[in-house]
Amino acid sequence: MFAVNVAGAFIIGLFLTLSEERTGLSRDVRLLVATGFLGAFTTFSAIAWDTLQFMEARDFASATLNVAATLACGMAAVWLGAQAARVG
Numbered sequence: 001m002f003a004v005n006v007a008g009a010f011i012i013g014l015f016l017t018l019s020e021e022r023t024g025l026s027r028d029v030r031l032l033v034a035t036g037f038l039g040a041f042t043t044f045s046a047i048a049w050d051t052l053q054f055m056e057a058r059d060f061a062s063a064t065l066n067v068a069a070t071l072a073c074g075m076a077a078v079w080l081g082a083q084a085a086r087v088g
């Protein structure tokens with residue numbers, strides 16, 4: 001699920017930047033697509049579930065790493081998506 005969440009962050013960054021800067025889509029439509037469709041692709045609940053599994057196995061280092069890596073990689077991916085949208 002980690003890779004799906006990071007890929008989704010990239011796609012959200014790409015979509016929101018393109019739709020804000022290059023299309024006439026309304027804010028409501030942009031948010032519907034980003035949070036409705038793309039949000040269904042990646043969810044906080046998946047991160048929470050994975051982290052819970054680590055915690056129940058008493059693997060607190062992996063639980064912490066999962067949260068930190070998902071946040072860090074997700075932020076990097078959404079930034080890269082936004083930058084990719086601005087190329088050209």
